[in-house]
Amino acid sequence: MLDNKEFDLWADGYDKSVEVSEEDNTYPFTGYKKILGSIYEIIMKKPNAVVLDIGFGTATLTSKLYENGCVIYGQDFSSRMIELAYEKMPGAHLYQGDFSQGLVKKLKQESYDFIVATYSIHHLADDQKIMFLRELLEHLRDGGKILIGDVAFKSRDELEVCKEDCGDEWDNEEMYCVADDLKLEFPNLKFEKMTFCSGILMLSR
Numbered sequence: 001m002l003d004n005k006e007f008d009l010w011a012d013g014y015d016k017s018v019e020v021s022e023e024d025n026t027y028p029f030t031g032y033k034k035i036l037g038s039i040y041e042i043i044m045k046k047p048n049a050v051v052l053d054i055g056f057g058t059a060t061l062t063s064k065l066y067e068n069g070c071v072i073y074g075q076d077f078s079s080r081m082i083e084l085a086y087e088k089m090p091g092a093h094l095y096q097g098d099f100s101q102g103l104v105k106k107l108k109q110e111s112y113d114f115i116v117a118t119y120s121i122h123h124l125a126d127d128q129k130i131m132f133l134r135e136l137l138e139h140l141r142d143g144g145k146i147l148i149g150d151v152a153f154k155s156r157d158e159l160e161v162c163k164e165d166c167g168d169e170w171d172n173e174e175m176y177c178v179a180d181d182l183k184l185e186f187p188n189l190k191f192e193k194m195t196f197c198s199g200i201l202m203l204s205r
Contacts, residue, residue, distance in 0.1 A: 055120025
């Protein structure tokens with residue numbers, strides 16, 4: 001996993017990296033805009049939603065939600081990402097913290113209509129994902145939803161096929177969500193496949 005200094009160095013070029021991968025329809029970011037657009041549409045069905053974004057990066061998604069009346073909270077590893085996000089969302093509540101250690105104290109004091117994680121939770125090992133999702137569920141309001149958009153697969157077999165097809169491009173340091181595995185811990189989890197290597201996982205309270 002990149003440390004926070006490496007994330008700081010990557011921050012200014014992150015959006016360009018995403019754009020190139022998406023335009024070329026290649027792993028890992030193909031379908032990125034489609035995923036963010038779908039999550040945006042789900043959240044905007046609830047006026048003035050309170051949203052927590054885990055690993056918000058340059059606030060590509062949350063800045064649009066912010067502009068349209070959502071109350072935004074966020075946690076990110078990188079101080080530079082937070083600076084860039086504040087330029088777009090000066091009234092947001094953003095905190096620096098390593099989410100592999102859970103939520104920072106201030107965010108634990110709130111509850112949320114939606115908790116989103118786009119292209120961030122793959123930095124957690126499978127057992128860490130389960131522990132973190134359990135923690136996030138405790139901070140959802142009644143009827144709330146966790147929405148994860150990322151490189152993700154329905155089954156372990158689908159992941160292995162994609163890994164083989166990607167060859168040297170595959171990032172062995174990232175640990176992608178497999179819906180069938182997570183359903184063993186969260187039976188009501190839903191998965192919508194978006195591209196050959198990505199999808200949206202939804203977990204409701």
